[in-house]
Amino acid sequence: MSNYREQAISGQKWVRSNSVQISNPYQGLPVVRFGEEEIAVLSDGKTINTPLEGLTEPFTDPAKTFPLLNPVTGEALGATASYQDVYVLLHSLYIALAVARDAPATAPE
Known part of the structure; x- marks a missing residue:
């Protein structure tokens, strides 16, 4: 028995990263996790x-x-890049963002 309104379809599909999570625990091993999804x-x-x-x-x-x-x-x-390069880049980005966040607000003129 066929399914009601069954149709043959075509298309494209691929896998992509849709998120990145970095874990850098104190006295622990840094880990990077890439979330993935299949897109069709x-x-x-x-x-x-x-x-x-x-x-x-x-x-x-x-x-x-x-x-x-x-x-x-x-x-x-x-x-090429090394894992150390990635670690240094992420650390530097964090510090730059934190310094900008913590800078005193300028008074309106």
Whole structure:
């Protein structure tokens, strides 16, 4: 027995990261977790988002490297970064944001 109004459809699907969580516990191991979702765009324009388990990576080896990719095209940029580079960038971003937040407000003129 066929399903009522059953239709064959086509489309595209891919997996993407939709969130990043950094855990940096005091006296603990820093960990990064990438939340993922599968996106399916059907030929009729309907989009289906399906949450996935994601990826978790502990920062156990600061010297470990990975290739840098263009976020728009996915092409290799011909350079690498280390886990330590990421840790330094995130720390520096946090400090810059915290300093800006904690700066005294300027009085209106």
